[in-house]
Amino acid sequence: MKYWLMKSEAAVYSIVDLKRDKKTVWDGVRNYEARNFLRAMYPGDEAFFYHSNAEPSGVAGVMRVSCAAFADPSQFKRRDIHFEPKAMPEAPIWSAVEVSFISAFPKVVALEELRKATALKNMALFRRSRLSVQPVTPAEWRTILRLAGRAA
DNA sequence: GCCAACGTTGGC
DNA sequence: GCCAACGTTGGC
Numbered sequence: 001m002k003y004w005l006m007k008s009e010a011a012v013y014s015i016v017d018l019k020r021d022k023k024t025v026w027d028g029v030r031n032y033e034a035r036n037f038l039r040a041m042y043p044g045d046e047a048f049f050y051h052s053n054a055e056p057s058g059v060a061g062v063m064r065v066s067c068a069a070f071a072d073p074s075q076f077k078r079r080d081i082h083f084e085p086k087a088m089p090e091a092p093i094w095s096a097v098e099v100s101f102i103s104a105f106p107k108v109v110a111l112e113e114l115r116k117a118t119a120l121k122n123m124a125l126f127r128r129s130r131l132s133v134q135p136v137t138p139a140e141w142r143t144i145l146r147l148a149g150r151a152a
Numbered sequence: 153g154c155c156a157a158c159g160t161t162g163g164c
Numbered sequence: 165g166c167c168a169a170c171g172t173t174g175g176c
Binding site for chain 1: 172173174175176
């Protein structure tokens with residue numbers, strides 16, 4: 001099983017929305033490296049839900065990858081902001097996964113806190129700016145759970 | 153709202 | 165294939 005971190009603007013879709021919906025299609029990723037990480041996901045993998053552009057930004061909870069990567073439906077929708085004219089149903093360009101709610105932390109583990117943790121200094125989060133889907137190592141995963149007040 | 157980081161596009 | 169222009173992400 002692998003671990004991941006996935007970013008969403010909190011005002012657009014937050015952990016509260018995922019808790020309500022139970023599961024959602026994580027679509028709209030339009031960066032090749034992030035897409036390749038989506039394609040590397042398997043059902044049962046777990047991911048941190050990261051709130052970006054939030055007050056504070058940080059890790060807000062945990063979700064499970066509940067369906068492996070498939071063609072992102074939004075790339076075919078002409079009126080969708082994520083429409084991709086070059087994508088054909090028989091040759092999709094972008095991928096999505098389905099994720100399911102596991103838990104919301106009582107308190108968001110803020111970016112500032114993540115920065116202070118020396119065990120996290122090599123996180124992709126800090127080394128690769130703007131990457132919205134990224135791997136998390138088991139050690140990083142445990143560290144963040146501990147910061148969240150959850151047993152690792 | 154500003155702006156740094158950085159991926160993408162398109163002219164040449 | 166280079167690189168300037170441009171657009172987006174995301175912290176602050």
